[in-house]
Amino acid sequence: xxxxxxxxxxxxxxxxxxxxxxxxxxxxxxxxxxxxxxxxxxxxxxxxxxxxxxxxxxxxxxxxxxxxxxxxxxxxxxxxxxxxxxxxxxxxxxxxxxxxxxxxxxxxxxxxxxxxxxxxxxxxxxxxxxxxxxxxxxxxxxxxxxxxxxxxxxxxxxxxxxxxxxxxxxxxxxxxxxxxxxxxxxxxxxxxxxxxxxxxxxxxxxxxxxxxxxxxxxxxxxxxxxxxxxxxxxxxxxxxxxxxxxxxx
Numbered sequence: 249x250x251x252x253x254x255x256x257x258x259x260x261x262x263x264x265x266x267x268x269x270x271x272x273x274x275x276x277x278x279x280x281x282x283x284x285x286x287x288x289x290x291x292x293x294x295x296x297x298x299x300x301x302x303x304x305x306x307x308x309x310x311x312x313x314x315x316x317x318x319x320x321x322x323x324x325x326x327x328x329x330x331x332x333x334x335x336x337x338x339x340x341x342x343x344x345x346x347x348x349x350x351x352x353x354x355x356x357x358x359x360x361x362x363x364x365x366x367x368x369x370x371x372x373x374x375x376x377x378x379x380x381x382x383x384x385x386x387x388x389x390x391x392x393x394x395x396x397x398x399x400x401x402x403x404x405x406x407x408x409x410x411x412x413x414x415x416x417x418x419x420x421x422x423x424x425x426x427x428x429x430x431x432x433x434x435x436x437x438x439x440x441x442x443x444x445x446x447x448x449x450x451x452x453x454x455x456x457x458x459x460x461x462x463x464x465x466x467x468x469x470x471x472x473x474x475x476x477x478x479x480x481x482x483x484x485x486x487x488x489x490x491x492x493x494x495x496x497x
Contacts, residue, residue: 262341263341266337266338266340266341267337269333269337270330270333270334270337273330273333273334274323274326274327274330274334275326277326277329277330278322278323278326281322281325281326282319282322284322285318285319285321285322286318288318288321288322288325289317289318289321289398289402292321292373292402292405293306293398293401295373295377295378295381296377296381296396296401298378298381299378299381299382299384299385300385300394301385301394304393304394304395305395306395306396306397306398306401307395307396307397307398308397308398308399309397309399310399313397313398313399314398316399317398317399317402320402321402324406328366328369331362331365332362335358335359335361335362338358339354339355339358343355353427353483357420357423357424360419360420361417361420364413364416364417364419364420364472365413365414365416365417366413367416368409368412368413368414368415368416368417369409369412369413371412371416371468372405372408372409372411372412372413373409375464376408376412376464376465377405377408379460379464380460383460411465412465415450415465415468415469415472416468416472418469418472418473418476419472419473419475419476419479420476421476422436422473422476422477422480423476423479423480423483425480426480426481426483427480427483433477433478433480433481436476436477436480437477440473443470443473444470447465447466447467447469447470447473448462448463448466450465450466450469451463451464451465451466451469
């Protein structure tokens with residue numbers, strides 16, 4: 249029994265160490281950025297501030313909101329910045345249990361997933377936000393003063409960041425589907441008409457209720473699906489004898 253529990257205990261100790269390292273990295277980034285918390289929020293609010301009518305501004309309805317909201321944003325930004333190191337800790341914990349061919353295939357996916365998430369967030373900030381906020385401000389009824397609460401704005405844009413970040417992971421999901429043998433690239437290509445309908449439905453559900461935001465999410469998702477199908481041919485599941493040969497070597 250001791251021999252059985254020993255490996256499990258050592259894995260739990262290693263997992264705790266990896267978790268503490270990841271948490272420590274996030275904390276260090278947070279401490280480095282906390283002084284600039286208000287500046288970070290201003291940068292994030294810039295797409296909306298540029299669209300507000302002259303004389304309008306954002307408001308804070310809670311007593312502690314002007315302090316807590318920038319702190320919350322800074323913590324989230326710290327996590328986003330530390331994602332590569334967090335993923336490295338996850339990889340370092342999982343990699344020893346993988347075969348050589350699995351390591352060669354999964355390592356690029358882990359690295360690419362972080363880049364694609366950043367790309368999705370950047371796309372939302374630089375492309376979607378200006379168009380969406382311009383649409384919202386112009387659609388305000390006459391006599392209505394636009395004064396967005398800073399906490400509500402943060403929750404809104406974080407939802408969009410996550411939606412676009414996850415949506416940009418489509419190539420990874422497509423590759424994994426082919427790699428695990430669930431479907432082949434040819435079978436995925438045959439599902440293209442259904443994929444187009446699905447991405448527009450997802451765009452409608454994950455974005456504000458305007459055609460511009462929905463289209464700006466749906467079209468990149470479709471294009472990313474095509475990219476995933478293209479690269480999936482390099483991740484087709486190997487035959488069993490090839491897997492055994494790689495594991496022996």
